[in-house]
Amino acid sequence: MTQPIIQLSGLDKFYGNFQALSQVDLDIKTGEFFSLLGPSGCGKTTLLRSIAGFETPSAGSLYIDGQSMDGVPANKRPTNMVFQSYAIFPHMSVAENVAYGLKARKLPKAEIKTRVTDAIAMVGLQGFGERASHGLSGGQRQRVALARALVLKPRVLLLDEPLSALDKKLREQMQSELRQLQRAVGITFVLVTHDQEEALTMSDRIAVMFDGTIAQVATPQDLYGQPCSRRVANFIGMMNFLDAKILSTSGETVDVDVQSFGKLTLPLGQATGGLEGCDAVGVRPEMLTILTGSQTAEREIEAVVSEVFYYGDMTYYDVRLPFKEESVTITMRNTAGRSILGVGEKARVGWSASSLLLLK
């Protein structure tokens, strides 16, 4: 296996007495699209800026491409950044902005010119080179920021919430463009975002952060399918939780007593964050089914519909299970012939032990 492009270990960052990062360990692989995901204020920007060299960590080590970055200033690091505000130089044209880093490198004029032209074309801004940069739209500014960073062929491109300033439609379009661009140039992207959907659709791998620590690093599928804690599970999509008590463990399985569902034996692998401290069982709404007619399931339980939300293609049901105060959400696809239940109706809910996760 090749060496990770970025290796962080034991990274701490204090602002006065406030700890913004604590014991961050992270490896980012060469060429991947990596996202830092977390609620705002959790330290994503601080981590990104530590990699870029704008913040000096209070403790820990940071290697980029196998080189220690201790004491290496931002202008000497093989990383480039796309700022949240884009930071386009307002007194320079688009082409001058893109050429800025190349000029700093004192490259020959002819080379600068071709590389700038290529970079501008790459982000789809052909013909905009001589435009003044103030007066560009949000999407165009972002493209300029991308071209300006990518033209330097950095080992890593750092992006701090680059899409948050755009409206919804443009944001979705840019998400796919950014993904394609990353594939085309093959540069490692590290993207900061607080939008879970954005992280899931764009990334190869995602690190979920809470309160300055990394909670889980995984691929989008694993993050959704096997979150390591209730907090992560709740941040990525919806999940129902039922109180659970571990009765005993034996070899590869664990016996638990689950609220409403009763006593069960689950494989140890379904305790995705380890057994220690587990006190709940989680199940995604789409893993539960409302059975109709003669349909059967591995296991069934009686419930009462307490709320119905109709979305056209989908219906969201809130149902009451026996022995449980809060309602449980179930999502159902509205396939042909399926009737929608009404509030107060009895429902048979089908579930399977293999879709349960034992979480802390």
Place this chain on the structure above:
Amino acid sequence: MTWFQKWRRGEGAQGLFLISPTLAFTLLLLAVPLVMVIVLSFWTQDYLTLHRTFSLENYRTAWTEPMYQYLMARSLKISMLVTAMTVLLAYPVAYFISFRVSPKRKAMWIFLITIPFWTSYLMRIFLWKVILGYNGVVNGSLMGLGVIEQPLSFILYNQNAVVLTLAHAWVPFAILPIFVALERVDRSLIEAAEDLGDTKWRRFLRVTLPLSMPGVIAATIIVFIPTIGDYVTPRLVGGPNGLMIANMIELQFKKANDAPLGAALAISAMIIVTCVALIFIWLNKKYIREAK
């Protein structure tokens, strides 16, 4: 890395390094000279010989001689009158620009207010002499209109003329801070007060005025402290009864050749003015706290 190297790289050191030339200049040309003036005020001088022994003689003279006492009191009175007049003149204008002028026009109005200020300082004062003089504009117009038969003589070469001229000179400096404070007043607060059924006038007294008080205080300080040091206006339009302490300070330093006494007078004036300003600020804080 030692702590020193870390500190040297840190923000604090860079900031101090950048500010140091300006700070050094100000220290050298403001702090050091002020200290020297203080030292000088404790020395004595007869004619051309300076006695460098500590003495309170100058302060005794400055604080007990009736002439100086009188001059100081008059200066203080004039400065206060100027400040009061300036702020009273300025407030409605600042209010007008902030609340009645459309946002696009505000910058233009501020410009309009400041233009006359760029007339040469000396000429401006001199022209007030022309306006207020025995054969001046005011008397000429009033006699032409038949309002008066004889030219008015109480309008020039007295304290009224000094107050008027100084107020004219300082009014833009008072309008600006009041305007800035009024701009900061949250418009929704005023609407809320209206919503609660306050009349316009009560709304102004209970919401707008207290909220704009910081601007009024700034204006007061900006006008009050420097006016005590003006010696040109009293000289040109004040006549013998309109002279102020600054004229005496100037006299001591230049013609009378008693710099130590001049220094003591200058320092005494500064102390008095600062105390009055501090008391004013304190009273205001109390007023604002009670209004809440």
Place this chain on the structure above:
Amino acid sequence: MLRKGHIFKWYIGIFLVFLYAPAILLPVFAFNDSSIVSFPLKGFTTKWFAVLQTNETLHVAVGNSLMIAVTTALFSTLFGVLAARASTRFVFPARRSIMGFIMLPMVLPEIIIGVSLLVVIIQMGFELSLWSIILGHILICTPFCIAILSSAFMNLDQSLEEASFDLGQTRWNTFWLVIIPLVMPGIVASLLIAFTISLDEFIIAFFLAGTEPTLPVYIWGQLRFPAKLPSLMALGTILLVLSISLLLVADYFRRRGIRKTGIENTGGFL
């Protein structure tokens, strides 16, 4: 209701007359064909401007004042740039007290500054010269420059600086390639304001003038002679037109800067 609004407008009108009275009289007397500055007016003439052209002492004073004003503008803007940059970008120990101290000359009576500089220069055994006036003028202009430049530096997005550094440029080059061009309008405005203040400053100049007069010191001397007054009015008119033009230029640059950095215009600095 309507009446109240009227009273307000009347007040503003009268206030403007009061404010503009001297400024309007200045050109009126400058073009008045009479050797006494008083009403009634006699007729139109430009001879008072012609008188100015042949006045040697005046020319010397103007030369001195220009030299002082230009030097003052350069130095106080330089000090202003350093202080404004330091106070807007860096957090350093005792920042507020240091800035307060540097801004102090703004509220200090000018006579105090004049007196204290005079004392130092005499006590140190230096001669009074144009340089003593320059030092005093830098001292009083620097706070104004800082006020203007601080807003220019504050409008600067810090990520622009970081972007430049991130793209491989050194801090020094970043300062010249990014920061200075973007605060340039503020610098121009600062230069013009300092120049204008210095050109018109009398109190300090009067205290510190040695044998060479500045323009205001010259004017002060002439005010005693009634015969010289009409030509002084002409001189004042020229100065007024000059000041206003400079201010308009300064304001133009400030606006351009605002447009460039894309920040909402929130009123004039004047």
